[in-house]
Amino acid sequence: MPDEKFKEPSPTVGASNLNDKFNKIGKQLLNVAVDFTTINVTTLTGNYTHIINTKEQGGKFTVKTDFKNFTKELGKKGGVEAEVKLVAHTYVDFDHDTVNFVSDGVNPNGDFLFDIHNASLNSAKTSRNAFIRMLKEFVP
Amino acid sequence: MPNAVTEAETLISEIIPATEVDKLEHGREAEILQPLLDLGYIKKAKKANLANGIRLFRKDYLSLNLIPEFAPKFLFLPATDLEGEELNLLHTLTALDGDFTLDILPQKGEINLCSRILHYRLSIHQLISFGVEKEFSSESLEAMTPLHVWIKNLPSAPLDLINLLGNIPALIQFINIDKNGGLNERIVAFKYQKEEAVSRFNVDISDDLNQEIEEDEQEEEEDNESDMLLLENEVDDHIDELQKETIFDRKEDEALKKDTRKNRKKRSxxxxxxxxxxxxxxxxxxxxxxxxxxxxxxxxxxxxxxxxxxxxxxxxxxxxxxxxxxxxxxxxxxxxxxxxxxxxxxxxxxxxxxxxxxxxxxxxxxxxxxxxxxxxxxxxxxxxxxxxxxxxxxxxxxxxxxxxxxxxxxxxxxxxxxxxxxxxxxxxxxxxxxxxxxxxxxxxxxIKFSFRGRLKKVLNEEFYLKEVQEGIFQNRNRNKLKTISEEDYNNFLIRLIQIFQWTNGFYYGKLDNKVGNRTFSSLDDMVTYSKGLRLKFILSRLSENQSGTKGYWILNIKYLFKKLSDNLLNVKADFTTKDLLEHYEKQVLKIESKGKKVGNEITDRCYGEIVEENQSDIQEDGTIRRIYYGIKNIATTLFDALNDLISIIKSGIEKLIYLLKNLIKIVYKEIREGVRKFKDGMIFLFGKRQFATPVGIDSAIITKFDFDFDAITFAPPQVSKKEMKIHTETLLRFSNNLNFSLVLTGKILKWALKLIDIGTPIGWAKLSLRIAIQYKRMIIEWLVKLGKDLTRHVISIKYKKNSKGTT
Structure with a gap:
C-alpha cells in the first residue's frame, strides 16, 4: 500500500494569514514592558495535592490550574487554607547583587528542595539571557 | 488562562502546520539509525536499539569533546532522539569528503568513536570483513596492507592513510597520478551482470554504445587521432563563433546566450x-x-x-x-x-x-x-x-x-x-x-568518437599496443579480461568509482561492486555535469557472442579519473549546505516573482520515496548502502545542477532523479531541523512555561516562569532524590536549549516583519526555507566558535588524556 506512505498535501496556510499572525506576534513582543533587571525566584513547599489532578489522561497527572491562580486555589480547600512554607527565596539584582533567604528546618528533605530551588534559579537566569539575546536579534 | 494557552497553541500550529511537521519528521528516525548502524552503535535497525545506540554515541562524542560547552546540554535530552546538532555531527562523521579528520589512532583493544570511524572507512572500501564495532587491533591496520601493493607512495603513517580513505576526492586525485596508481597501464574490466542489466539500461546510452562498438569493430585502420582533433577544434570554433553572433536585439540575444549557457555542460x-x-x-x-x-x-x-x-x-x-x-x-x-x-x-x-x-x-x-x-x-x-x-x-x-x-x-x-x-x-x-x-x-x-582512440591517448603507448590493442582487441582474448576483472585492485577501483558517484549524489543505491543499472545511469548523470566527460570514452563492450548477451565491459579508468581530477575535484569554491539552500531559495523566489509556483508535489513525492527506501534499506544487514549524508561533494554537484533541478521541480517531469532526491533530502532535512528549533522558540515565547514532575501518585513539583523570568516553584516535602533530579534536569534542558532556538526565532521574526513591512506575503514554503537557511547559518557560526576549520569544514578529533572509551 504505497499510497499510505504519502500524506495528503497539507492545507496551504494562507500567506496573508501568516502575515497577520507574524504582525501580531511582532507587536506583542515589541510592546512588552518587562523588568529584565531583576530576577525573583521563590520555592515553596506544602500540601497542595488538591490542585493536582491525577486521574486525567490515563493516570498521568495534570495541573488543573494555571500557576498564576495557584495561590488562590490553595486557599480553597474546603475553606481551610493549605499549609505552605517558604523553602527559599532569591533576589538577583541587575548588578548581580544577590539576596538569598533560606528557611531553616523546612523538612528533612530540605536539601533536595534547595537543589530544586537552585535549578530554578539557574534556569531562570539562563532563560532570561537567551530571551535577551533573542530580543537583540529581533529588535531592529 | 486556559484560553490564553489554547490561543497560543493555535497560533503556533497556524504558523507551523502540523501536517508539514509530520511530513518532515517522517523518516527522521531512519536518518539517525543509518549512521548509528554504519558506525556499529547498533546492530539492527530497531527502535528498541535506538536508546542504547544514542547513549553510546553521546558518551563517545562527549569524551572526545566534539560538542562545545555552550551548546545545548545534550545529556539532558530524550534518550531516543537526537538534537539537530548531534544529527549534523553524526552525518559529518560518516561523510567521506575529508570533513572529518582522525588525529590519533585508537589503542589496541579500544572500542570508541575513533575505532568505529576507522573501521567504517575500511569497510566502505571493502578492506575488512569483520564488523565496524569490533575493538581496534593489529588486524585493523593489516587490512590496509593490500593498498600498498596496488598503489605506490601511499602515506606510510596508518592515520594519514585512514584519512585519505575518508576523503574520496583526494584519494582519486592521488591514484590519478601515474606513479602512484599506475592507471596509465591499466584498464578496468567487469563482466555483464545479466542480460537485462544492459537491455534495461538507459536506451540512449545503450544505443550510443552499441553503435560505438559497431563502429569500433568496423574500423580496420587505426584512428587518425590528429585529424579527429583538428575537426573537433574546427567545430568548437564554429560553435563559439555562432554563439558570438548577434542576430537579435539585446534582450533576445541575452536569452539565447542563457539558453546556450544552460547547454554548455551537455555532453556532446x-x-x-x-x-x-x-x-x-x-x-x-x-x-x-x-x-x-x-x-x-x-x-x-x-x-x-x-x-x-x-x-x-x-x-x-x-x-x-x-x-x-x-x-x-x-x-x-x-x-x-x-x-x-x-x-x-x-x-x-x-x-x-x-x-x-x-x-x-x-x-x-x-x-x-x-x-x-x-x-x-x-x-x-x-x-x-x-x-x-x-x-x-x-x-x-x-x-x-x-x-x-x-x-x-x-x-x-x-x-x-x-x-x-x-x-x-x-x-x-x-x-x-x-x-x-x-x-x-x-x-x-x-567526428568519429572512438573509445579505442581515447584509450590509446591516455595509456602508456607500449602498454596499449601490447596489452590492449594486441592482447585484447586484436586477439579477442577474453581470458585476459576475465583475469583483469578478477583482480583485487580492479574491484577496488570499481568500488571507488561507485563511492565517488555515491558521495557526489549521482549514485543512489547500495555499495555492492555490482555494476548494475543504477551505476550506468549514474554515470550518465555524472557525464552530464562534468565538463568534457564523454560516456563513449569511458565505457566499451566486448561481446563474446553475436547477440551480445555475454562479455565484458572495458572501462577507461585513466580517462575517467583524469577528467574527474580536472573537473569535479578541482572545485574552486567549497559549497556548504547553507550556500546550496540560499541558491535554492533565490531560484525559487525568482520563479515566484514571475507569478509562477514551484509546486511541492514532486519534492514531496521524492521525499516520500527517500524515506521509504531508507526505511526498507536499513532493515537489511551486511552491505554498506543507502543514503549518503556527506555534504561537500554533493553540494558542489547540486550547485551546478540546481537550475536544471528547479526546472524539473517546476515542470514536474522526473529527470535526473537521483540528483533531485539528493537535493530534496538535504533541503527537507535542514527545513526539518530548523523548524524543530523554531517551534521550540515559539513554544517558549507563547507557551505557558510551566513544568511539572510527578511525585508519588498524587503530587508534583511544579515550576512556573512568568514573562520576565521570575520563577515560583512548589515542591512537596516528600520529594525523593530521583524526582528532584528529573525536575532539575527538565528545567536545565529547557533553559539550556533555549539559546539556539530563541536566537533562531528572533532572526526569523525579524525577517518576517521586514517582509510584512514591504507588503510581501509569507507562505509556509518561503518561511520554512528561510528557517532552514537561518538554522544552517547559525550551525556554521556555532562551528566557528567551536574552533573548527570551517573553510575546509574539517572537524578533527583530538583525544583528551583521560578519554578511554569503552562500550
Missing part, C-alpha cells in the same frame, strides 16, 4: 548544436507569433474606429432624414398654397364681375388659408435651418473620423510593411543560421 557538441538549432527554431516561431499579435492590435484599433464611424454616420443620417421630411412638408404646403392662390384668383375675377356676398367671404377665407400656409412654411424653414445647424458638427465629426481612419489605415499598412520587412530580414538571418547549424551538425556527426 551534437547536443550543443542541436540546442542552438532548437533555440533558432523557437525564435522563428516566436517571430511569426509576433506578427500575429501586432496585426491583431492594429485591426482592433481600426475596428474600434469603424464602430465609432458607424454611430456617427447613423446620427448624420437621422438628421438628414428629418431635414428631408421638412422639405417634403414644405413642398406639400407650397403645392396647396399654389392651389389656394389659383382659387383665390378665380374668386377675385368673379367678385370683379359683381359676385354675391358669399363669394366674397369665400375669397377672404382662401386668403386666410394662404396666409396660414405661408406661416407654416416659414416655421418649417426655421426648423430646417436649426437642424441644419445641428448637422454641421456631426458632419464635421464624420469628416474627422474618416480622415483619422484613412491615416490610421495608411499607418497600419506602413507599419505592417516595415514590420514584415524587419521580420523578413530576421528570418532570412535565422534561416541562414539554421543552415549553418545544420552543416555544423553534419560535421559533428562525422
Amino acid at each position: 557538441r551534437l547536443i550543443k548544436v542541436q540546442a542552438m538549432i532548437d533555440v533558432v527554431l523557437a525564435k522563428m516561431n516566436k517571430i511569426s507569433d509576433e506578427i500575429n499579435i501586432e496585426s491583431d492590435l492594429l485591426s482592433k484599433e481600426i475596428n474600434k474606429l469603424k464602430k465609432i464611424q458607424t454611430t456617427v454616420s447613423k446620427e448624420a443620417n437621422r438628421l438628414t432624414r428629418i431635414i428631408q421630411n421638412f422639405d417634403k412638408q414644405i413642398d406639400q404646403l407650397e403645392k396647396s398654397k399654389k392651389g389656394l392662390k389659383k382659387k383665390e384668383r378665380q374668386l377675385k375675377r368673379k367678385i370683379r364681375r359683381g359676385a354675391p356676398q358669399d363669394e366674397i367671404d369665400r375669397r377672404r377665407q382662401e386668403i386666410k388659408k394662404i396666409k396660414n400656409a405661408n406661416r407654416e412654411i416659414e416655421n418649417l424653414v426655421i426648423k430646417k435651418s436649426t437642424i441644419n445647424v445641428q448637422l454641421i458638427p456631426v458632419d464635421e465629426d464624420l469628416r474627422i473620423i474618416e480622415n483619422r481612419l484613412n491615416s490610421f489605415e495608411k499607418q497600419m499598412t506602413k507599419l505592417i510593411e516595415e514590420r514584415e520587412q524587419r521580420i523578413n530580414e530576421k528570418q532570412k538571418k535565422l534561416v541562414a543560421l539554421l543552415k549553418r547549424l545544420n552543416n555544423l551538425k553534419d560535421k559533428v556527426d562525422k
Whole structure:
C-alpha cells in the first residue's frame, strides 16, 4: 500500500494569514514592558495535592490550574487554607547583587528542595539571557 | 488562562502546520539509525536499539569533546532522539569528503568513536570483513596492507592513510597520478551482470554504445587521432563563433546566450548544436507569433474606429432624414398654397364681375388659408435651418473620423510593411543560421568518437599496443579480461568509482561492486555535469557472442579519473549546505516573482520515496548502502545542477532523479531541523512555561516562569532524590536549549516583519526555507566558535588524556 506512505498535501496556510499572525506576534513582543533587571525566584513547599489532578489522561497527572491562580486555589480547600512554607527565596539584582533567604528546618528533605530551588534559579537566569539575546536579534 | 494557552497553541500550529511537521519528521528516525548502524552503535535497525545506540554515541562524542560547552546540554535530552546538532555531527562523521579528520589512532583493544570511524572507512572500501564495532587491533591496520601493493607512495603513517580513505576526492586525485596508481597501464574490466542489466539500461546510452562498438569493430585502420582533433577544434570554433553572433536585439540575444549557457555542460557538441538549432527554431516561431499579435492590435484599433464611424454616420443620417421630411412638408404646403392662390384668383375675377356676398367671404377665407400656409412654411424653414445647424458638427465629426481612419489605415499598412520587412530580414538571418547549424551538425556527426582512440591517448603507448590493442582487441582474448576483472585492485577501483558517484549524489543505491543499472545511469548523470566527460570514452563492450548477451565491459579508468581530477575535484569554491539552500531559495523566489509556483508535489513525492527506501534499506544487514549524508561533494554537484533541478521541480517531469532526491533530502532535512528549533522558540515565547514532575501518585513539583523570568516553584516535602533530579534536569534542558532556538526565532521574526513591512506575503514554503537557511547559518557560526576549520569544514578529533572509551 504505497499510497499510505504519502500524506495528503497539507492545507496551504494562507500567506496573508501568516502575515497577520507574524504582525501580531511582532507587536506583542515589541510592546512588552518587562523588568529584565531583576530576577525573583521563590520555592515553596506544602500540601497542595488538591490542585493536582491525577486521574486525567490515563493516570498521568495534570495541573488543573494555571500557576498564576495557584495561590488562590490553595486557599480553597474546603475553606481551610493549605499549609505552605517558604523553602527559599532569591533576589538577583541587575548588578548581580544577590539576596538569598533560606528557611531553616523546612523538612528533612530540605536539601533536595534547595537543589530544586537552585535549578530554578539557574534556569531562570539562563532563560532570561537567551530571551535577551533573542530580543537583540529581533529588535531592529 | 486556559484560553490564553489554547490561543497560543493555535497560533503556533497556524504558523507551523502540523501536517508539514509530520511530513518532515517522517523518516527522521531512519536518518539517525543509518549512521548509528554504519558506525556499529547498533546492530539492527530497531527502535528498541535506538536508546542504547544514542547513549553510546553521546558518551563517545562527549569524551572526545566534539560538542562545545555552550551548546545545548545534550545529556539532558530524550534518550531516543537526537538534537539537530548531534544529527549534523553524526552525518559529518560518516561523510567521506575529508570533513572529518582522525588525529590519533585508537589503542589496541579500544572500542570508541575513533575505532568505529576507522573501521567504517575500511569497510566502505571493502578492506575488512569483520564488523565496524569490533575493538581496534593489529588486524585493523593489516587490512590496509593490500593498498600498498596496488598503489605506490601511499602515506606510510596508518592515520594519514585512514584519512585519505575518508576523503574520496583526494584519494582519486592521488591514484590519478601515474606513479602512484599506475592507471596509465591499466584498464578496468567487469563482466555483464545479466542480460537485462544492459537491455534495461538507459536506451540512449545503450544505443550510443552499441553503435560505438559497431563502429569500433568496423574500423580496420587505426584512428587518425590528429585529424579527429583538428575537426573537433574546427567545430568548437564554429560553435563559439555562432554563439558570438548577434542576430537579435539585446534582450533576445541575452536569452539565447542563457539558453546556450544552460547547454554548455551537455555532453556532446551534437547536443550543443542541436540546442542552438532548437533555440533558432523557437525564435522563428516566436517571430511569426509576433506578427500575429501586432496585426491583431492594429485591426482592433481600426475596428474600434469603424464602430465609432458607424454611430456617427447613423446620427448624420437621422438628421438628414428629418431635414428631408421638412422639405417634403414644405413642398406639400407650397403645392396647396399654389392651389389656394389659383382659387383665390378665380374668386377675385368673379367678385370683379359683381359676385354675391358669399363669394366674397369665400375669397377672404382662401386668403386666410394662404396666409396660414405661408406661416407654416416659414416655421418649417426655421426648423430646417436649426437642424441644419445641428448637422454641421456631426458632419464635421464624420469628416474627422474618416480622415483619422484613412491615416490610421495608411499607418497600419506602413507599419505592417516595415514590420514584415524587419521580420523578413530576421528570418532570412535565422534561416541562414539554421543552415549553418545544420552543416555544423553534419560535421559533428562525422567526428568519429572512438573509445579505442581515447584509450590509446591516455595509456602508456607500449602498454596499449601490447596489452590492449594486441592482447585484447586484436586477439579477442577474453581470458585476459576475465583475469583483469578478477583482480583485487580492479574491484577496488570499481568500488571507488561507485563511492565517488555515491558521495557526489549521482549514485543512489547500495555499495555492492555490482555494476548494475543504477551505476550506468549514474554515470550518465555524472557525464552530464562534468565538463568534457564523454560516456563513449569511458565505457566499451566486448561481446563474446553475436547477440551480445555475454562479455565484458572495458572501462577507461585513466580517462575517467583524469577528467574527474580536472573537473569535479578541482572545485574552486567549497559549497556548504547553507550556500546550496540560499541558491535554492533565490531560484525559487525568482520563479515566484514571475507569478509562477514551484509546486511541492514532486519534492514531496521524492521525499516520500527517500524515506521509504531508507526505511526498507536499513532493515537489511551486511552491505554498506543507502543514503549518503556527506555534504561537500554533493553540494558542489547540486550547485551546478540546481537550475536544471528547479526546472524539473517546476515542470514536474522526473529527470535526473537521483540528483533531485539528493537535493530534496538535504533541503527537507535542514527545513526539518530548523523548524524543530523554531517551534521550540515559539513554544517558549507563547507557551505557558510551566513544568511539572510527578511525585508519588498524587503530587508534583511544579515550576512556573512568568514573562520576565521570575520563577515560583512548589515542591512537596516528600520529594525523593530521583524526582528532584528529573525536575532539575527538565528545567536545565529547557533553559539550556533555549539559546539556539530563541536566537533562531528572533532572526526569523525579524525577517518576517521586514517582509510584512514591504507588503510581501509569507507562505509556509518561503518561511520554512528561510528557517532552514537561518538554522544552517547559525550551525556554521556555532562551528566557528567551536574552533573548527570551517573553510575546509574539517572537524578533527583530538583525544583528551583521560578519554578511554569503552562500550
